[in-house]
Amino acid sequence: MSGDSPQAWRHPGYLAVIDLVAARAGLLPPSCPAAAMEGIDRAMARAGQSDFPTYLAQLEADPALLDDLLVELTIGETYFFRNPEHFQFVRHQVLPDLRRLRGPTHRVRAWSAGCASGEEPYSLAVLLMEEGYGQRMEVRATDVSRAALSRAQVARYGDWSLRGPEAGRMRPFLHLEGKRYTLDAQVRERVHFGYLNLADDTWPSPAHGIWGMDVIFCRNVLIYFNRATIEAVARRLHASLADGGFLIAGPSDPSLGAYAPFETILTDWGIVYHRPAPGEAHRTTFHSFPSVPRPRRVHRRCRLPRRRPWPSRPPPPSPRRRRPLPPRS
Numbered sequence: 551m552s553g554d555s556p557q558a559w560r561h562p563g564y565l566a567v568i569d570l571v572a573a574r575a576g577l578l579p580p581s582c583p584a585a586a587m588e589g590i591d592r593a594m595a596r597a598g599q600s601d602f603p604t605y606l607a608q609l610e611a612d613p614a615l616l617d618d619l620l621v622e623l624t625i626g627e628t629y630f631f632r633n634p635e636h637f638q639f640v641r642h643q644v645l646p647d648l649r650r651l652r653g654p655t656h657r658v659r660a661w662s663a664g665c666a667s668g669e670e671p672y673s674l675a676v677l678l679m680e681e682g683y684g685q686r687m688e689v690r691a692t693d694v695s696r697a698a699l700s701r702a703q704v705a706r707y708g709d710w711s712l713r714g715p716e717a718g719r720m721r722p723f724l725h726l727e728g729k730r731y732t733l734d735a736q737v738r739e740r741v742h743f744g745y746l747n748l749a750d751d752t753w754p755s756p757a758h759g760i761w762g763m764d765v766i767f768c769r770n771v772l773i774y775f776n777r778a779t780i781e782a783v784a785r786r787l788h789a790s791l792a793d794g795g796f797l798i799a800g801p802s803d804p805s806l807g808a809y810a811p812f813e814t815i816l817t818d819w820g821i822v823y824h825r826p827a828p829g830e831a832h833r834t835t836f837h838s839f840p841s842v843p844r845p846r847r848v849h850r851r852c853r854l855p856r857r858r859p860w861p862s863r864p865p866p867p868s869p870r871r872r873r874p875l876p877p878r879s
C-alpha cells in the first residue's frame with residue numbers, strides 16, 4: 551500500500567479501505583490522509599456503517615458503494631474552456647485534419663472521459679457549434695461519479711465554473727436564474743452522459759457508445775491512477791480512437807506515449823496523442839500552437855479554493871476572426 555506513515559491514519563481500517571480502492575479502481579494512495587479519512591467517514595456514514603470490516607465486505611460486494619467512495623477520493627474540479635489551448639488545437643488541427651480525412655459531411659465523435667460536472671463536454675459542444683458542426687457531432691461524456699453526472703445533466707452553473715479566460719464563449723448559451731446560470735437546451739441536448747469507471751475493462755464498447763472517437767479529452771483523471779491502471783487505460787484510450795483521432799490529456803497527467811502506439815505531437819504547452827490513419831506518416835512533430843493565459847493554479851488537495859466572480863472583462867473576439875495559425879510543416 552501507500553508509503554504514507556501509518557501514524558498519519560487514525561485507524562488501520564482506513565488503510566484497508568485505501569488498499570481495496572487501489573486494487574479495485576487503480577487509484578493511487580491519497581496524498582492527504584486527513585482529507586481521505588474525512589471522505590471515507592462520509593462514505594461510511596452514507597452506507598450506514600461505522601465498522602471497518604463490515605464496510606469492507608460491503609465494498610467488495612456492492613459496486614455502487616465503491617463508486618460512492620471513489621467520489622470522496624477524487625476531486626471533480628473543472629470549469630468551462632479549461633486550458634483554452636486544447637480547444638484551439640481541436641479547432642486548428644483536429645477539425646481540419648478530419649475534414650481532409652473524412653470529408654465535409656463527417657459527423658464528429660468526441661468524448662470527455664472523466665467529465666465531472668459537465669463543463670468540459672459542454673465546452674466541446676460549443677466549440678463544435680462555433681465551427682459549424684451543430685448538426686454533425688456526437689459528444690459523449692462519462693464519469694465514475696453519479697452525483698457529478700446528475701449535476702452535469704441539470705446543467706446549472708455558478709461563477710466558479712466560469713472563471714477561465716475563455717468562459718465568455720459560454721455566455722450566449724447561459725441564462726441567469728437567481729444566482730446561477732442554466733445552460734441552454736441547444737447545448738445540453740448535444741451531450742450524452744453516462745457512467746463509466748475508466749479502470750474497468752469494459753470499454754471500448756458500442757454499449758457505452760465508446761468507440762471510433764475522433765477526439766478524446768481525458769484530462770486531470772489519470773493523475774489519480776497507479777501505474778498499472780495508467781498503462782491499461784492508455785491502451786484502451788488508443789483502442790477507442792478512430793484512425794486519425796486525437797487524445798488530449800491534462801498538463802499534469804502522466805505521459806502515455808510508452809504504453810500504446812500513439813504518435814506524440816509536441817506543442818509548446820504539452821503533448822497530444824494521435825492515432826495515425828493507415829498510410830499517414832508516423833512522426834513526432836512540434837507545432838507551436840499559441841498558449842493562452844491560464845487562471846492561477848489552485849491546489850485543492852487539502853483545502854477549498856476561494857470563489858471568484860464572473861470574469862469582468864469582455865469575451866474574447868470570435869475565433870473565426872483570429873489570425874490563422876501557420877500551416878503544419
Ligand SMILES: C[S@@+](CC[C@H](N)C(=O)[O-])C[C@H]1O[C@@H](n2cnc3c(N)ncnc32)[C@H](O)[C@@H]1O
Nearest residue numbers: 624625626627628664666694695747748769770
Ligand atoms: C479533476 S476532474 C476533471 C474534470 C475534467 N476532465 C477537467 O479536466 O476539467 C476528475 C474527474 O475524474 C473522475 N474520475 C476519477 N476516477 C475515475 C475513474 N476511475 N473513472 C472515471 N472517472 C473518474 C472524477 O469523478 C472527477 O469527476
